[in-house]
Amino acid sequence: MSELLNAGLLNIASLVVSAVVMIVGLVLWFFVNRASSRTSEQIELLEALLDQQKRQNALLRRLCEANEPEEKAELRVKADAKKDDEFVRLVAER
Template identity: 70%
Template structure:
């Protein structure tokens, strides 16, 4: 008789442990999934911001080139200026 009661109690205990493990797993999955979706949203916003900054930089360059007065410089100064332009192009965009 004890064997029947003990085997029933063990199966009930294992059922309770399984349910608790399942609930803990679901809670962990919920928080991990939530954090992942927030990260994806932040990445999309940062990419949109980068796109806007690139467009703004291109527009500023066009405006500066349009407002720049034309200078007649000797050929020697143009070659020196070319070296300076190369250095400026190496500077990273913000």
């Protein structure tokens, strides 16, 4: 009789262990799946933000170019030429 009782307890114990392993596995799967979906959402939001920033930069560049007067562009060219002259002055003579 005790042999039958021991065999039944072993079956029940293996069933309980299997159920506990399955429950732990499902809980782990839930948290990993949840973290993965949140990460995907964050990546999508960051990509959308990057796209908007690129658009804003392009718009700001166009606005700056449109508001830049012709005189400033000419002054910039003259300043660049003056810098070139100063560079020549820095060259040691032989």
